[in-house]
Structures are given as C-alpha cells and as structure tokens.
Amino acid sequence: MTLAELATAVSTRYPDVVVAREEATLVVAPDDLLAVLTWLRDAPGVQLDALMSVTATHWPDRDPSFWVVYELRSTALAQRLRVKVGIRDDGQHVASVTGMFPTANWHERETFDLYGIVFDGHPDLTRIMLPADWSGHPLRKDEPLGGVPTWYHGALMPPIDERGMA
Amino acid sequence: MRINPQDRPVAPFDPSGDVAEDFRDPATGDFRQETMIINMGPQHPSTHGVLRLLLELDGETIIRCKPIIGYLHTGIEKNTEYRSWVQGVTFVTRADYVAPFFNELSYCMAVERLLGVEVPERARIIRVLVCELNRVTSHLVAIATGGLELGAVSMMLYGLREREIILDLFESLTGLRMNHAYIRPGGVVMDLPEEAPRKLRNILDILPGRIDEYETLLNDNPIWRERNMGVAVLSAERCMELGVTGPPLRSAGVALDLRKDEPYCGYETYDFNVITRTEGDAYARYRVRIDEMRESLKIAEQAFARLGETPGPVMIEDPKVGWQSKLSVGPDGIGNDPEFLDHIMEESMEALIHHFKMVTQGVSVPDGEVYVPVEAPRGELGMYVVSDGRNRPYRVKIRDPSFVNLQAVPDLVEGGLVADIIPAIASIDPVMGGVDR
Numbered sequence: 227m228t229l230a231e232l233a234t235a236v237s238t239r240y241p242d243v244v245v246a247r248e249e250a251t252l253v254v255a256p257d258d259l260l261a262v263l264t265w266l267r268d269a270p271g272v273q274l275d276a277l278m279s280v281t282a283t284h285w286p287d288r289d290p291s292f293w294v295v296y297e298l299r300s301t302a303l304a305q306r307l308r309v310k311v312g313i314r315d316d317g318q319h320v321a322s323v324t325g326m327f328p329t330a331n332w333h334e335r336e337t338f339d340l341y342g343i344v345f346d347g348h349p350d351l352t353r354i355m356l357p358a359d360w361s362g363h364p365l366r367k368d369e370p371l372g373g374v375p376t377w378y379h380g381a382l383m384p385p386i387d388e389r390g391m392a
Numbered sequence: 393m394r395i396n397p398q399d400r401p402v403a404p405f406d407p408s409g410d411v412a413e414d415f416r417d418p419a420t421g422d423f424r425q426e427t428m429i430i431n432m433g434p435q436h437p438s439t440h441g442v443l444r445l446l447l448e449l450d451g452e453t454i455i456r457c458k459p460i461i462g463y464l465h466t467g468i469e470k471n472t473e474y475r476s477w478v479q480g481v482t483f484v485t486r487a488d489y490v491a492p493f494f495n496e497l498s499y500c501m502a503v504e505r506l507l508g509v510e511v512p513e514r515a516r517i518i519r520v521l522v523c524e525l526n527r528v529t530s531h532l533v534a535i536a537t538g539g540l541e542l543g544a545v546s547m548m549l550y551g552l553r554e555r556e557i558i559l560d561l562f563e564s565l566t567g568l569r570m571n572h573a574y575i576r577p578g579g580v581v582m583d584l585p586e587e588a589p590r591k592l593r594n595i596l597d598i599l600p601g602r603i604d605e606y607e608t609l610l611n612d613n614p615i616w617r618e619r620n621m622g623v624a625v626l627s628a629e630r631c632m633e634l635g636v637t638g639p640p641l642r643s644a645g646v647a648l649d650l651r652k653d654e655p656y657c658g659y660e661t662y663d664f665n666v667i668t669r670t671e672g673d674a675y676a677r678y679r680v681r682i683d684e685m686r687e688s689l690k691i692a693e694q695a696f697a698r699l700g701e702t703p704g705p706v707m708i709e710d711p712k713v714g715w716q717s718k719l720s721v722g723p724d725g726i727g728n729d730p731e732f733l734d735h736i737m738e739e740s741m742e743a744l745i746h747h748f749k750m751v752t753q754g755v756s757v758p759d760g761e762v763y764v765p766v767e768a769p770r771g772e773l774g775m776y777v778v779s780d781g782r783n784r785p786y787r788v789k790i791r792d793p794s795f796v797n798l799q800a801v802p803d804l805v806e807g808g809l810v811a812d813i814i815p816a817i818a819s820i821d822p823v824m825g826g827v828d829r
Contacts, residue, residue, distance in 0.1 A: 246760065247505050247506070247508070247760060247762055248505070249762060249763065251761075275632070276632060276635065277635060278635060278765070278772060278774060278791060279763070279774060279776060279789065279791040281776055281789040281791075283761075283778055283786070283787045295761075295776065295789075297763050297774065297776065297791070301632070301646075301648060301653075304653040304654055306654075306763070306765075308761075308763060327633070327635070328633045328634055328799075329633065329634050329635030329636075329796060329799065331799060332795065332796070332798075332799050333796075340469075350414070353462075354461060354462055355461070355462040355465040355828060355829075356462060356465065357462070364467065364470055365469065365470055371467075371470060371471065371473075371474050
C-alpha cells in the first residue's frame with residue numbers, strides 16, 4: 227500500500243487529509259479526536275494501530291495557538307499518518323488518548339509539562355521533566371531560553387551569570 | 393540580583409510530598425502499614441544514569457513501581473529553536489549519547505526532507521556505515537553494563553574494550569569519540585581519512601570472533617541464565633500498547649524493524665536479517681542484541697565494500713544548501729582544511745561569499761513539518777521538525793525510544809523480586825540523556 231492509497235482511504239471518511247513531503251496529515255476538531263482515532267485504528271485498509279508520539283507546537287500570534295500532534299503508524303501496512311488538533315490559548319482542553327493507547331501516558335504528561343496543554347481523562351497529569359513546583363511551561367514561545375531565577379525543590383537558583391561565588 | 397549560596401532562601405523540602413502520594417491505599421486513603429515504600433535512585437549504580445524508581449515492597453516482592461524521570465532534562469529541544477539548522481546537530485547528538493549518530497541521522501534526514509534535497513550516494517553509504525558501527529557500540533554498552541550489574545565484571549571489561557576500538561575509528565573520522573556532529577544536513581562533514589580503511593578492516597576482522605567469546609562466556613552461564621531467563625517478561629501485545637520498539641519488541645516475537653519496513657538511506661539494498669526471539673524476557677533481549685551486532689557488522693562489511701567503488705562528494709554541492717566548509721583532522725585535532733582556506737581566501741571570491749553567508753546566516757528552510765523515524769539501537773527514534781521558513785528550527789521534537797520503552801518498567805518488575813529490577817532495567821537499556829533530553 228502506498229501513502230496515496232492510505233490518504234484516499236482516509237479521505238473517504240475524513241476529507242481534510244493533506245499529503246506533503248511524502249507524509250500525510252489529517253486535521254481534526256478537538257471534540258472529534260477520540261472518534262477519529264478509533265476509526266483510523268479499526269477501519270480496514272487504514273489500520274493505524276500504533277501511536278508513536280504526541281507533542282505540540284505553539285504559535286502565539288495565530289488562532290488556534292497550539293497544535294497537538296499525534297504520529298500514528300500502521301504496523302501492518304507500514305504507513306504513517308499525522309493527526310493534528312488545534313487548541314485555543316484560553317484554557318481549552320483536549321481529550322486524553324491514554325484509554326486507547328497506553329503509550330500516550332508519558333507523551334501527554336510531557337506535552338502538559340512543557341506546553342501547559344491539559345488532557346482530559348489522563349490518569350496522572352503531572353509534570354514529568356521539570357520539578358513538581360516549577361512554574362511556567364518552557365517550550366512555549368513566550369518563555370525565555372534561560373537567564374531567569376528558578377526555584378528547585380524550594381531552593382532559589384539565580385541565573386547562571388548572577389550566581390555568587392561562595 | 394546576586395545571591396550567595398549560603399544566603400539563598402530555602403524552604404523545607406519534603407521528599408515524600410510530590411510522588412509518594414500515589415501510593416496511598418485507595419480504600420483507606422492512608423499509607424498501608426504492612427508494606428514499605430523505598431526509593432531507588434536517582435543516584436544508583438544500576439539505574440543507567442539518573443533514573444529514580446519509587447517502589448512499594450511487601451518483603452522482597454514489588455507491589456508497585458513508579459519510575460520518575462527528568463533529572464537529566466537539559467532543554468535540548470528548546471535550545472535548537474535558538475540556533476541555526478546546522479548547529480541543531482550539535483544539540484540533538486547529545487540526547488541519546490550512547491547512539492549519537494542516530495540522533496544526527498534522524499535530524500538531518502528531517503531537515504533534508506524539508507529542504508527537498510537528496511544527499512550524495514557516498515554520504516548515504518558512510519551514514520549507514522557509521523550508524524551500524526554505532527549500533528554495535530551501543531549494544532556493547534548495554535551488554536557490558538548489564539553484565540557488570542549482575543556480577544559479570546569480565547563482560548564489562550571485554551565489552552568496553554571492543555567498544556573503544558570502534559570509538560577510536562569514530563575519533564579518526566569525526567574528531568570525537570562521542571557527540572560527533574558528523575552527519576550534517578546535506579551529507580556528512582568530511583570524507584573518511586586515510587587511515588580509516590585500515591582501522592575499519594581491523595574492526596570487521598576481530599569483532600565477530602569477540603562476539604563469539606561473549607556468547608561462550610554468557611549464553612550457557614548458569615548464573616547469567618538464572619538471573620535473566622523468565623525475568624522481566626513483556627508480551628508482544630503489551631509492547632504494542634506501550635509503544636515499546638527495538639530489541640524488547642523483537643525479543644517478544646514481533647519482527648518490526650524500520651530498516652526493513654520503511655527503508656531509508658538505501659537499507660533495502662543491504663542484505664541482513666531482522667533478529668527475533670519469542671520468549672520476551674531479559675535473556676531473549678540479550679540474545680537479540682548479540683545477534684543484531686552480527687547483522688550490523690554484516691551491513692558494515694557491505695557498506696565498506698561499496699565505499700571502495702563509490703567515489704564522489706559527501707556533501708551536497710549546491711553552496712546555497714550544503715555546508716561547503718571543509719574540515720580535516722591534523723596533528724593538533726580537527727580544524728579547517730588548509731586547502732579549503734586557500735581556495736576561499738586566495739582563489740574564489742564567490743566561494744568566500746557562499747562560505748560567509750552559510751556561516752553567518754545559515755540556510756533558510758521552507759516552512760512545513762516532517763516526522764522522520766529511524767531504527768536506533770533502542771527502537772524507533774523519530775524527529776518531528778517544524779520550520780516557519782527561517783534559518784532556525786521552529787520546533788524539534790525528539791521521539792526517543794528510551795523515553796517510551798521506560799514506561800514499560802512497572803509492567804516488567806511489578807510482582808517480581810527487588811533483585812530482578814536490575815536485569816529488567818538493563819534489558820530495556822535506557823539512556824537517560826535520551827529519556828530526559
């Protein structure tokens with residue numbers, strides 16, 4: 227099966243599928259996410275049964291300002307499809323896919339930690355990369371790369387160029 | 393603001409506060425009195441870096457295990473957004489530092505797909521060659537450290553000894569033993585040096601015999617079998633649910649290997665087998681790694697033969713896309729190639745302009761997004777790379793196999809004995825640099 231055939235099979239049900247640079251992308255409304263992923267997993271000739279990655283991108287000047295990105299893989303057909311969900315920056319949530327794909331657990335925690343996107347129905351949506359008492363979501367575009375004082379487990383860490391020598 | 397360490401405000405830190413809460417008994421809302429909660433790591437010799445496991449024990453039996461990561465988070469993904477496309481290589485190579493070439497390969501293939509360019513054939517062969525040798529060094533580290541943790545100290549010595557021979561070749565190729573930044577968007581940074589064929593021949597001649605020795609040492613070793621067989625079993629179905637890839641998946645009988653399923657770099661033209669076993673335990677993972685090293689050497693042998701008959705450039709020749717600056721390894725280490733410096737400074741004004749623009753501005757990559765997976769030693773390593781059309785990445789997401797495979801640790805150890813955590817983690821072979829990024 228070729229990528230074009232997969233895209234055609236998907237577009238019979240969901241026409242918003244785009245093929246570019248040998249990759250297929252499907253844009254989905256947040257409310258439809260679980261239904262679409264279920265269909266993509268079960269439909270014959272699509273069989274996107276494995277979730278490889280969940281992440282996000284932040285576009286502060288656009289609407290929607292977040293895209294949550296799911297990389298799906300069909301192990302039987304050796305094809306891939308990317309599913310994207312647009313999220314507004316006004317506290318809009320997206321459904322967790324951990325029920326369908328247990329592997330999404332840490333991926334969604336990471337996306338929550340680094341972007342602040344809330345996944346409804348996640349069993350344990352806590353920070354994973356950063357300490358529990360961290361404030362802010364560092365992969366957002368309005369977060370600086372460094373040079374800010376940080377709290378780590380209750381201790382204040384000044385920026386590296388302002389640390390005094392004891 | 394300048395604060396001396398002794399003057400920093402410090403709030404009392406409660407080590408149980410954040411994570412042990414999960415271990416409360418849901419029925420009573422209190423901690424169970426008959427079990428013990430202990431903390432393994434993040435500083436522990438058998439956790440392969442800074443992995444922390446919170447364990448609830450009933451005697452020697454593990455009731456619950458919660459892996460806690462993030463102690464090596466260095467913001468590699470954020471950093472790439474502030475550097476040029478070429479500089480991004482030096483960041484991503486430091487994620488999974490035991491298999492750096494794979495990070496570089498995945499990232500560079502993603503950039504090349506965004507640019508819509510094809511790299512020269514010789515560069516693709518060199519990429520296959522270094523990656524397969526890197527797979528051997530990575531599996532050697534896995535088996536060597538796994539052996540050390542179970543008391544097979546000689547395996548550690550032998551494994552690291554052979555790894556050093558290959559790292560010596562990498563050093564003469566790239567200037568560095570690890571974190572090479574050798575694969576660049578458009579090809580590789582320089583062709584093989586003069587001594588490389590001799591060193592490569594030496595590796596390909598002695599490694600197969602050494603792998604036989606490891607098998608003689610461990611395959612039927614009663615202690616090795618006792619500690620590994622039937623330990624940390626993960627079924628094929630559970631692997632798929634948890635997104636586990638690489639040797640743990642293949643040891644459970646699933647012949648998924650991206651080099652076969654979705655070939656890149658011309659892997660479809662190489663002759664090799666996908667190694668599988670059916671037991672899905674720690675011993676099967678060890679055997680899969682041993683056999684994969686042989687297959688990797690087979691591929692490296694074929695790539696070596698092709699190099700002899702495939703001359704040509706190792707970098708895209710379009711000076712607006714490919715990094716034309718030549719480097720070479722001299723007696724004082726790696727540096728600018730004297731011939732190239734002569735060329736841009738004395739001979740060609742155009743070459744100087746291209747060099748200047750490439751070094752100061754870098755290349756602008758058309759906007760778009762790609763996800764490029766490669767078969768790394770630990771499983772599927774993918775880079776999701778987004779460009780907004782400028783000369784630096786908008787987003788680089790590293791889908792690291794260690795990160796995903798580590799989620800399987802509770803499945804591997806719960807219900808087992810404390811001592812079995814060690815072979816369980818060793819058989820997953822996580823590299824925390826890749827997990828935490």
